[in-house]
Amino acid sequence: MASGNFPEDLVREILLMLPVKSLLRYESVCMSWYTLITKPSFISAHFNYNAALKKSHCILVKRSLPEHVPPTESVLSFLSDEISGDDHVPPTEIIIPHYNHFLQMVGPCNGIVCLTDHLVIILCNPSIRDFKVLPAPSFNYPQGLFSRTLGVGFGFDPHSCEYKVIRIAELYEDDENWGYGFHSVNVEIYDLSTDSWREIDTIVPYVWYLPCSELLFNGAFHWWAKDEDHGGESILSFHISTEVFQQIRLPDICAAPDGNERAFLILNESIALVLFDPSEQTCFDIWLMTEYCIAKSW
Known part of the structure; x- marks a missing residue:
């Protein structure tokens, strides 16, 4: 050109x-x-170029419109730490209509945020106030089985220049006589360039959603998961480019459910695990994984 x-x-x-x-x-x-x-490759390069130049920081907050009871619309708001100057980000609000207030934010990745209530999945670019509702997966599951979303991930593959959404779904039976019955865990990937879903043949542990328990780091997305081999809990990672899962063991003291709340975050360019008692708000523990995917480095 x-x-x-x-x-x-x-x-x-x-x-x-x-x-x-x-x-x-x-x-x-x-x-x-x-x-x-x-092009996704240009969008990613543009974001990285501008991110390297800017010294300001923004917090993206999701809230519901208080005048709606019950809330029927979600709003994304930017909060900036800059008061003035060329890099100032003015207050920005993006209304996501007709979706309930239980939408959770996944990501962000290159300025794009994934929103989901585990029924609907939305990709949103807050800087241009634009969003896209993803088509629902249309796989032919075995007769008598139903699908329920357990976890959603989102990231960019720099090798294929492709944005991907990962859906980890539970397949279950819902029999009138026998009731609910777990069957298996299914992994489905949405490619933005083709606007379509595909399945990958793999075996993964059961994952579940906890607030602040899903994050994108080091080219991989991470969820809270069941540790099938050792009992208790673990971290499940999915590499966006290779599409390979890996299970990361937690410190022994953190692996077993103990009533404490927990969250993931990135601290000093490493994954950190925060444990705290919800009834005791003045004390919490932070575990840092100093070598990525190395359990002994906690």
Whole structure:
């Protein structure tokens, strides 16, 4: 692609330096610019370029509209630590209509946030106030089996320049006479470029959602999971590029359920595990995994 007398590489470098709002206007200049600007690889490069320049930090908060009872719309709000200057991010609110207040945030990844209530999955770009509702998976499960979402992950594959959503689902039987019966765990992946779902043939442990217990780190997504081999609990990771799962053991003192609340976070460029008693708000323990995926490094 070339634009006038400008080579493709130069056009790309110039566009990388523009703010998002300008890029949205320039999408309509010509088809070649639209194709470039909307490529996942360009979106990722643009985010990384601007993230390296900016010194301000933003917090993305999800809340419900208080005037709606019960709440029927969710709002994403930016909070910035900058008071003034060119890097200031003004207060921004994005309304996600017709979806309940139980939407949880997954990610973010390259400025894109995944929202889900474990029934509906939405990809949202808060900077341009745009969102996309993903199509529901349409797999033919064995007769008599139903699907229920256990965990959702989201990330970018730099090798294929593809955004992927991972859905870990429980297949179960719901018999009128025998009631609920667990069958198996299914793994499904959504590719943004094809707007479609596919299954991968693998065996994974049972995962469950806990607040602040899902995160993207080191090219992999992580969930809280059952430790089938040792009993108790563990961390399940999924590498976005290789699509390989790995189970990470927890410190022995943390692996067994003990009534404490727990959360994942990234601290000093490592995964950290926070344990705290909900009735005691002045004390908590932090375990840091100093070598990624090495259980002995906790």
